[in-house]
Amino acid sequence: MQLYELILDHGRSVSPFVWRAKMALAHKGFTPETVAIGYGDKAALAFSGQDRVPVLVDGDRVIADSWRIACHLEDRYPDRPSLFGGDGGRALSRVFNHWCDSQFLSSLFMLCCAPTYDLTPEADQPYYRESRFQWTGMTIEQIRDAGNVGKVRASLEPMRLTLKERPFLSGHAPAYADYCAFGGFMWARTSTGPILEPDDIVEHWRQRMLDLFDGFARKAPCAEK
Known part of the structure; x- marks a missing residue:
């Protein structure tokens, strides 16, 4: 197996969608070879x-898209x-996937976009700046x-209500719904740093997620101290 992923300066893997796939692969017991690309390597x-x-x-x-990758892994293995x-x-995981994309990641974008720009190699920064302007009508500075x-914190209330009742979004053990949300938190961890208060129940869940698979995600280069 090979997994193509975006790697920026300091070895940071910032894509929330890549992290969904990485966690799904780890859940299935696979450790694919990483093929690192930058914004300028679309070819x-x-x-x-x-x-x-x-x-x-x-x-x-060949499977593109984190949701399709998860379905491929589930069906093939x-x-x-x-x-x-x-x-x-x-x-239900598909419904939650849409919630993460439309609510959580959309609010997270404004927080993580500029720090991600800071990690982008200089040669690729003009592309990043222009593409984000096309999406938002705003400069990186704005x-x-x-x-x-x-x-961002306010958008997480459905997660808080769920995590009051069980340790993971999927129940007593993590599954794809957890990885779907966790991808966003890994974007913040690798680009921006901590975004939750220490006593937030979602932060307690995030720490449990970081410990999964022998601390696989915790070991990744990040912006957190």
Whole structure:
């Protein structure tokens, strides 16, 4: 297996979608070879028919998109630990995936965008700056000023309510819903630093997630002290 992922300065893997795939692969017991690319290396992904990470090469299969990767792993390796716990769990995980994208990551974007720019190699910064302006109509400097950690924290209330009842979003053990949200927290961890108060129940969950798979995510280069 090979996993194509975005790696910026200081070895930082910042993509929340890559982290979803990395955690899903670890859940299934796989450690793929990493193929690092930068923002200027989109041609390296042409074989996948698109230009975004993550891309997983699994034998003769090429799968792009974190959700498709999770479904591929679940369907191709049913004898390994399940990511969804059945069709019903897969459907609910898809709903939660959409919530993370539309609510959590959209609020996190304004907080993590400028620090991610700071980690982008100088040669790729013009692309990053222009593409984010096209998305938001704002310069990097304006985005930096607009970052609001309070808005990010407020978006997490559905997670808090769930984690009051069980240790993981998926129940007594982690599964894809946990990895889906955790990807966003790894974007913050690798680019920005801590965004939660120490006594936040979501922070307690995040620490448990960092300990999974022998501290696999905790060992990644990051911005946290």
